[in-house]
Amino acid sequence: MKDRLPELIEPLRLARTERILQGELPLSRMARLVESVSAVTGDVEVKLSFVINERNLPCVRGHIRTEVGLQCQRCMQDMSWPIDNQFELMIVESEAEADQLGEEIDVLLLDEQLISLSELIEDEILLNLPIIPKHEAGTDCANNASKDVEGIAEQAVTPTNKAETKDKAKENPFAVLAELKNRKD
Numbered sequence: 001m002k003d004r005l006p007e008l009i010e011p012l013r014l015a016r017t018e019r020i021l022q023g024e025l026p027l028s029r030m031a032r033l034v035e036s037v038s039a040v041t042g043d044v045e046v047k048l049s050f051v052i053n054e055r056n057l058p059c060v061r062g063h064i065r066t067e068v069g070l071q072c073q074r075c076m077q078d079m080s081w082p083i084d085n086q087f088e089l090m091i092v093e094s095e096a097e098a099d100q101l102g103e104e105i106d107v108l109l110l111d112e113q114l115i116s117l118s119e120l121i122e123d124e125i126l127l128n129l130p131i132i133p134k135h136e137a138g139t140d141c142a143n144n145a146s147k148d149v150e151g152i153a154e155q156a157v158t159p160t161n162k163a164e165t166k167d168k169a170k171e172n173p174f175a176v177l178a179e180l181k182n183r184k185d
Contacts, residue, residue: 005046008114011091014050015058021048021117027066030122036129038078039069046121057101058091060108064124070133075141083128 003023014021024043027033034040044066053059063086070081089108092098098107108120135141 005117007117009117010113011050011060011108011115012058015052015091019050025118025121029118033122033125037068038071044121059088061088064121072135072141073132074134079135083125085128087124
């Protein structure tokens with residue numbers, strides 16, 4: 001079993017001393033995550049390296065790994081969603097510092113010196129959830145869904161609709177124009 005991580009951390013101090021935190025956090029303590037998924041069990045594996053980077057800025061480089069339960073929006077069944085993500089956040093103390101870095105740089109804006117480690121990790125997990133969770137292509141769910149769509153399309157074209165469709169297809173769209181031209185003559 002890996003070490004339990006502290007609830008509160010001081011990112012700037014950890015970056016200045018170049019500390020590494022590695023361990024697990026229980027997913028069940030992450031309230032926003034619990035509300036966003038269909039099931040949470042177990043822990044999230046976390047490795048955080050607090051460093052001063054090449055630009056002489058404090059940052060945290062992290063790696064998280066876990067699985068959460070989501071509801072597939074295609075078949076409405078529960079499914080397991082793996083999360084294995086690496087990230088890098090520049091540690092800043094003000095909006096002005098964040099603005100100087102630019103929009104392409106992800107930042108950890110500190111309101112206080114101490115922050116909740118589980119909230120930081122929860123944010124990263126939430127950012128890695130799909131907007132519309134679906135089973136991957138090639139699974140039974142995806143294959144059944146494409147068959148369902150084909151079946152619905154076939155039902156929409158009933159025998160009476162097929163006859164009407166054939167009659168309309170035979171009509172020449174320019175026939176109306178030809179009639180108008182003949183009337184003028």
